[in-house]
Amino acid sequence: MSPTPVLSSCVPFPIEERTLIDVTQKAKDWAIMHGAAMRSKANFSPDALNFAPFILTPSSFPRKEFEKAKELQTIINQLMHNVAHDEEFLTTTLAETIKVDEFTSNLFNVYKKVLANGFGQAYSLGLLRSDYLAHILEDNSIKQVEINTVASSFGGISTHMLPLQSFVMVELGHADKLKNMPENTALSGLCGGMIKAWEVYGARKSVILFIIEDVSYNICDQRFHEFYIREQRPEIKVIRRTLTEVHKEGKLGPNKELFLGEYEVAVIYFRAGYEPDHYPTQxxxxxxxxxxxxxxxxxxxxxxxxxxxxxVQQALAQPEMLERFISDPEKIKAIGQIFTGLYSLDDSEVGNASYEMALKEPEKFVLKPQREGGGNNVYGVDIPDALRKMSRVERAAWILMDLIQPPISQGYMIRPGGKSPPEIVDLVSELGIFGVILGDVDNVICNYQAGHMLRTKLSTANEGGVAAGLGALDSPYLLD
Ligand SMILES: Nc1ncnc2c1ncn2[C@@H]1O[C@H](COP(=O)(O)OP(=O)(O)O)[C@@H](O)[C@H]1O
Ligand SMILES: [Mg+2]
Structure with missing residues (x-):
């Protein structure tokens, strides 16, 4: 295999040691003082914050691909909206999966029960994030890693990465380069969606409910949303509850209003509920x-x-499937181009062929279960063992995906407790584009692209979960 191409960096590296030590310390303080921060897992205290891991200078990303990702977002929003409202498609697509994946099956049971009982609300709010890696084998064009429809995080902190890295660039004497760092409207965009949904609900005293985990390490990201909403609309209160608390305190009113104590809830924003652990009991x-x-x-x-x-992502990538949801051939083509190979592992002729293909050339693939939140996938040489341990039927809980090979960039990853001075390292960046869509099956009230996030990991790591300690927050430096 030829060596992975390295994208040119925003400033010459390495940075001289004295300057590097000074600017790193300033940047850490800037991050803490502006809330680019998280709670420590190792030394948890509800009274303290650590800065969130970040890349000192913005990582390079091809401008053309960044612009393309942004342009496609409203089409992706509408696609997901249409998919969500297609009962037949969801039912057939997930039929094999729910036989073996208990969590998806539990979600699906909730769906079926609500269908039978009648939806209390026709409108849904989508705060989505479509994630991409540039793919070196196709001229660095972007390929979709996944689409998140639940708890799409980091809109809040990511909005603060541009000013943080702009500060660093100016400190380093590169104010002229700021023009290649795109503005980011993630926080206002995402909160705008929640405020709009609150207005659509239409009850003056109602609140927005955030569903949270027992402990929120990523607290600043969530609080940015809460504080922004209060600042823009002082009449809107945000309350935070776990699923367990909602079970204890919640009840439905005569017109299916959700009441939590004295509060009527207009909008529910799930920042938890996407993992089996979030549901310890019935x-x-x-x-x-x-x-x-x-x-x-x-x-x-x-x-x-x-x-x-x-x-569902895997099913959508099958030939002709997009035609079910999008009518414009140009749009179908554009979306089709961001998909990479995705394969079913169901117990069928096609699924068994993908199984054989994965055993033969595992280094070309990623194996994924129906989980969110990072750390669940199986990569390359580990795939055959993982697959062989499963029965034919169990494989249906997984999908297979072509491995995307991103270009490398260089930079300094700054982590709490990290080395001083930091070392220059090889990095890989994943771009996330946020989208907001609000509507019911027939009417879409708003549909827009809402800013971005860049998450960067060591090039040697398979995954770059920021909370998991492998990745760092970043923002793009656009290369022409
Ligand atoms: N096809 C792929 N090629 C290369 N890396 C991938 C691929 N799919 C996932 N990854 C890596 O694994 C991480 C987690 O996978 P993802 O599909 O986003 O699942 P999760 O829901 O856990 O975030 C991604 O952020 C990316 O770093
Ligand atoms: Mg992901």
């Missing part, structure tokens, strides 16, 4: 069901959640 599933039946506008509603599964 109570949490009952709470989810109650919320899905309610008149509150969900972000995401259960059908949107299902539309974001890896299995």
């Amino acid at each position: 109570d949490e599933w009952d709470a989810r069901y109650m919320m899905e039946c309610s008149r509150a506008i969900k972000c995401p509603s259960i059908h949107y959640h299902l539309a974001g599964t890896k299995k």
Whole structure:
């Protein structure tokens, strides 16, 4: 294999040691002082923050591909909206998966029960994030890694990465380069969607409910949303509850209003509920069901959640499938080009052929279960063992995907407790584009692209989860 190409960097590296030490310390303080921060997992305290891991200078990303990703977002929003409202498609696509994947099956049961009982609310709010890697084998054109329809995070902190890295660039004497760092409207865009949904709900005293985990390490990202909403619209209160608390406190009113104590809930924003661990008992599933039946506008509603599964992503990448959801041939072509090979592993002729293909050349693939939140995939040489341990039927819980090979960039990854001075390292960046869509099956009230995030990992790591400690927040430096 030929060596991976290295993108040219925004400033000459390495940075002289004295300057590097000074600017790194300033940047850490800037990050903490502006909330580019997280709670420590190792030394948890609700009273303290660490800066969030970040890349000192913006990482290079091809401008043309960045612009393309942004332009495609409204089409992707509409696609996901249409998929979420296609009961037949969701049912057939997930039929094999739910036989073996308990979590997806539980989500699907909630969906079926709500269908039978009647939706309390026709409108859904999608705060989506479509993730991409540039692919060196196709001239660095972007390929979609996944689409997130639930708890699409980092819109808040990412908005603060541009000013953080702009500060660093100016400190380093490169103010002239700021023009290649695109503005980011993620926070205002995402919050704008929640505010619009609150207005559509139309009850002056109602609140926005954030569904949270027992402990929120990524607290600043969530608080940025909460504080922004309050600042823009002082009359809107945000409350935070776990699924367990909703089960204890929640009840439905005569018109399916969701009440939590004295509060009527207009919008439910799920920052938890995407992992099996978030549902330790049946109570949490009952709470989810109650919320899905309610008149509150969900972000995401259960059908949107299902539309974001890896299995659905795989099904959408099959030939002619997009035609079911998009009518404009130009748009179908454009979306088709960002898909990379995605293969079913169901117990069928096609699925068994993908199984054989993965055993033969595992280094070309990634194996993915129906999970979110990072750390669940199997890569390359580990795939055959993982597959052989599964029964034919169990394989249906997984999908296979072509490995995307991104170009490398260089930079300094700054982590709490990291070395001083930091070392220059090889990095790989994943771009996320946020999208907002609000509507019911027939009407879309708003559909827009809402800024971006860049998450960068060591080139040697398979995954770059920021919370997991492998990745760092970043923002793009656009290369022509
Ligand atoms: N096809 C792929 N090629 C290369 N890396 C991938 C691919 N799919 C996923 N990854 C890596 O794995 C990470 C997690 O995979 P992803 O599909 O985003 O699942 P999750 O829902 O856990 O975030 C991605 O952020 C990316 O770094
Ligand atoms: Mg992901």
